[in-house]
Amino acid sequence: MPDLKPADPDFEQRVRRVFATQGFMRTLGVELVEILPGRIAMRVPYSDGLNQHHGYFHGGVIGTLADNACGGAAGTLVAPDRLVLTVEYKLNFIAPADGAAIVARGRVVKSGRTLTICAADIFSEKDGAETLVATALATMMSLPGPGAS
Amino acid sequence: MPDLKPADPDFEQRVRRVFATQGFMRTLGVELVEILPGRIAMRVPYSDGLNQHHGYFHGGVIGTLADNACGGAAGTLVAPDRLVLTVEYKLNFIAPADGAAIVARGRVVKSGRTLTICAADIFSEKDGAETLVATALATMMSLPGPGAS
Amino acid sequence: MPDLKPADPDFEQRVRRVFATQGFMRTLGVELVEILPGRIAMRVPYSDGLNQHHGYFHGGVIGTLADNACGGAAGTLVAPDRLVLTVEYKLNFIAPADGAAIVARGRVVKSGRTLTICAADIFSEKDGAETLVATALATMMSLPGPGAS
Amino acid sequence: MPDLKPADPDFEQRVRRVFATQGFMRTLGVELVEILPGRIAMRVPYSDGLNQHHGYFHGGVIGTLADNACGGAAGTLVAPDRLVLTVEYKLNFIAPADGAAIVARGRVVKSGRTLTICAADIFSEKDGAETLVATALATMMSLPGPGAS
Numbered sequence: 001m002p003d004l005k006p007a008d009p010d011f012e013q014r015v016r017r018v019f020a021t022q023g024f025m026r027t028l029g030v031e032l033v034e035i036l037p038g039r040i041a042m043r044v045p046y047s048d049g050l051n052q053h054h055g056y057f058h059g060g061v062i063g064t065l066a067d068n069a070c071g072g073a074a075g076t077l078v079a080p081d082r083l084v085l086t087v088e089y090k091l092n093f094i095a096p097a098d099g100a101a102i103v104a105r106g107r108v109v110k111s112g113r114t115l116t117i118c119a120a121d122i123f124s125e126k127d128g129a130e131t132l133v134a135t136a137l138a139t140m141m142s143l144p145g146p147g148a149s
Numbered sequence: 150m151p152d153l154k155p156a157d158p159d160f161e162q163r164v165r166r167v168f169a170t171q172g173f174m175r176t177l178g179v180e181l182v183e184i185l186p187g188r189i190a191m192r193v194p195y196s197d198g199l200n201q202h203h204g205y206f207h208g209g210v211i212g213t214l215a216d217n218a219c220g221g222a223a224g225t226l227v228a229p230d231r232l233v234l235t236v237e238y239k240l241n242f243i244a245p246a247d248g249a250a251i252v253a254r255g256r257v258v259k260s261g262r263t264l265t266i267c268a269a270d271i272f273s274e275k276d277g278a279e280t281l282v283a284t285a286l287a288t289m290m291s292l293p294g295p296g297a298s
Numbered sequence: 299m300p301d302l303k304p305a306d307p308d309f310e311q312r313v314r315r316v317f318a319t320q321g322f323m324r325t326l327g328v329e330l331v332e333i334l335p336g337r338i339a340m341r342v343p344y345s346d347g348l349n350q351h352h353g354y355f356h357g358g359v360i361g362t363l364a365d366n367a368c369g370g371a372a373g374t375l376v377a378p379d380r381l382v383l384t385v386e387y388k389l390n391f392i393a394p395a396d397g398a399a400i401v402a403r404g405r406v407v408k409s410g411r412t413l414t415i416c417a418a419d420i421f422s423e424k425d426g427a428e429t430l431v432a433t434a435l436a437t438m439m440s441l442p443g444p445g446a447s
Numbered sequence: 448m449p450d451l452k453p454a455d456p457d458f459e460q461r462v463r464r465v466f467a468t469q470g471f472m473r474t475l476g477v478e479l480v481e482i483l484p485g486r487i488a489m490r491v492p493y494s495d496g497l498n499q500h501h502g503y504f505h506g507g508v509i510g511t512l513a514d515n516a517c518g519g520a521a522g523t524l525v526a527p528d529r530l531v532l533t534v535e536y537k538l539n540f541i542a543p544a545d546g547a548a549i550v551a552r553g554r555v556v557k558s559g560r561t562l563t564i565c566a567a568d569i570f571s572e573k574d575g576a577e578t579l580v581a582t583a584l585a586t587m588m589s590l591p592g593p594g595a596s
Contacts, residue, residue, distance in 0.1 A: 316500050319500040320498065320499045320500050320505060321494075321495045321496045321497060321498040321499075321505070322496065322497050322498060322499060322505035322507055322508060323505075324496065325474065325496040325497065326507075345470075346470045347470045347471065347473065347474040348470060348471050348474065349469065349470040349471060350469045350470075350471065351465050351468040351469050356469060356470070356471035356511070357511070357514050357515075357533050358471055358475075358507065358508075358510060358511025358512075358514055358515065359471060359507075359511075361507060361510040361511060361514060361536075361538075362505070362506070362507025362508075362510060362511065363507075365506050365507055365510060366506075366507065383540070384506050384540055385539070385540060386537065386538060386539040386540065387510075387537070387538060388535065388536070388537035388538075389510075389535060389536060389537075390534070390535040391532070391533055391534060391535065
């Protein structure tokens with residue numbers, strides 16, 4: 001199991017603060033629904049402005065959540081004077097994302113000094129059940145710098 | 150070199166039509182700037198609603214363009230009765246995406262019967278110059294179905 | 299949870315047979331240590347012919363096991379008249395692979411008609427403990443054809 | 448275009464030396480055929496010990512070359528007191544690797560202080576022609592330490 005000890009006791013407020021300053025999160029209507037050491041969940045309700053040509057959530061929304069869920073999970077563990085950048089991620093689409101909302105759950109797989117490996121699963125909510133619609137594997141990097149995630 | 154022969158002479162109109170029905174493209178303000186056999190370019194001007202916490206383009210916007218540019222490039226080659234889905238993509242971020250706009254250029258690397266391998270480079274426009282900010286490698290799948298991408 | 303129902307009751311023998319005809323598995327000295335529906339484990343003991351310049355297992359051995367573990371996991375579920383090919387995989391290295399052996403554990407994340415998404419974790423064995431040294435996410439494709447993987 | 452200025456004038460000898468100490472390269476029979484700033488090519492002739500169940504080059508050989516070609520390309524640019532590790536790579540298989548040999552050509556896409564993004568194309572040689580059989584996108588990391596690549 002990865003080391004999930006946050007270097008910053010106020011990690012939740014810090015992650016929320018970074019999240020709140022991302023204009024794109026507001027554009028998408030994303031809300032943070034869980035912030036734990038090495039784990040994060042975020043959710044976005046469906047709207048027509050987020051869809052693709054079949055009326056499902058656009059893959060770009062799913063990719064954005066996957067990326068941010070990995071960044072957020074890594075961000076919970078870093079020191080308050082470090083920031084987290086996405087080096088790269090790989091995303092597999094698994095099922096059409098139809099439903100009332102999608103939820104992304106990110107987790108730290110391995111926390112290193114410079115690099116942190118994270119994974120994220122994205123689910124669609126439909127009729128009270130969750131369906132896995134995508135899964136991602138990502139590399140995050142922490143750098144000196146105020147603010148984070 | 151990949152086979153760049155479109156199976157549909159009206160590929161440009163078809164790709165534009167699919168694109169126009171994606172609500173998320175309108176939300177982002179993406180415009181198609183080039184559509185050629187096996188190649189596509191799309192552009193999105195900066196706005197605060199697309200940024201992350203340092204005021205650059207959010208990675209999610211870049212990922213969305215990478216994904217759509219690969220889908221669009223593959224879409225130029227398929228028959229009119231087939232649609233293109235993204236199986237997966239991998240995206241490396243290379244530089245901060247500051248600038249007045251970003252442009253994604255997608256291309257088909259290998260066109261197969263079922264699967265098409267595509268790549269995309271994403272550039273930021275700043276002071277008249279383009280800087281590579283991300284690069285992606287993707288797998289697209291074509292399926293029977295009206296409309297396409 | 300993925301559908302783990304094998305389409306071939308003799309999946310174990312079939313997977314072992316395919317494995318046995320891969321010259322590269324013999325060159326590496328890989329042995330199959332577990333074959334279950336949607337899951338497989340394979341192991342390779344250390345030898346100098348498998349190392350890199352620090353005396354650890356070469357990344358290429360790890361990548362080979364990751365790829366084959368995903369193929370093997372997918373192969374347990376397909377019909378006897380279908381074969382499995384790797385479309386693509388992405389591998390993150392997590393820790394140096396020093397130890398007496400490495401073990402790769404592959405699993406099916408989502409089994410589809412044509413494509414199957416798999417994941418693999420690779421561990422090094424050292425002093426009786428397992429350490430995660432790499433993790434992979436892969437796309438496999440099944441095609442008509444005798445024999446499989 | 449990436450910065451291709453080697454930090455070490457003796458980069459070729461250093462890369463060859465690191466390569467020569469990798470037991471796995473000898474096991475595969477890989478030879479370095481070109482070493483330029485930010486570019487490398489390596490080649491491996493076919494043998495039954497490298498094949499998979501259809502008699503083609505095993506994907507693991509292709510993955511190994513892709514990984515090493517990216518590492519070697521990055522290694523040409525680093526200072527003599529730094530070593531290069533693979534953080535992760537993603538590999539797409541494009542065509543069956545039948546032929547008398549395969550050649551991997553790696554190149555630096557972006558050289559950074561800590562991370563270097565590389566790409567590799569792998570070709571099979573058959574009847575005097577080269578066919579693209581796989582393409583990879585990778586993240587390499589340089590660290591302080593003697594020896595390299």
